[in-house]
Amino acid sequence: MRAGLLRHRVAIVEDVVAGQDGTGQETVTATTRATVWGEVKPLSGKELWRAQQIQPEVTHQVTVRYTSDLVPERHLVHDGRSLHILGISDRDERKIEQTLLCKERV
Numbered sequence: 001m002r003a004g005l006l007r008h009r010v011a012i013v014e015d016v017v018a019g020q021d022g023t024g025q026e027t028v029t030a031t032t033r034a035t036v037w038g039e040v041k042p043l044s045g046k047e048l049w050r051a052q053q054i055q056p057e058v059t060h061q062v063t064v065r066y067t068s069d070l071v072p073e074r075h076l077v078h079d080g081r082s083l084h085i086l087g088i089s090d091r092d093e094r095k096i097e098q099t100l101l102c103k104e105r106v
Contacts, residue, residue, distance in 0.1 A: 038064035
């Protein structure tokens with residue numbers, strides 16, 4: 001893994017149910033689990049076509065150093081944008097780096 005490619009600051013965020021409001025609706029709080037360096041690439045053209053063969057809604061590919069904090073129930077925040085994790089791949093199964101296929105939340 002080339003460290004120079006990991007130039008984006010990415011927060012790993014988990015939505016936690018904090019309780020209920022006056023109407024009985026659950027209140028959700030976003031809690032930052034970790035902040036890591038990563039490479040965030042919007043997919044286009046051939047890359048997007050390949051990624052969409054696996055997950056039809058993929059818009060971004062994010063590469064980070066391996067961390068156990070990543071699970072599909074969490075999402076990433078980068079530059080004010082929220083990216084929902086659709087899939088996680090541990091390259092070569094060596095726990096060195098992870099590639100995430102993500103969909104931007106609107």
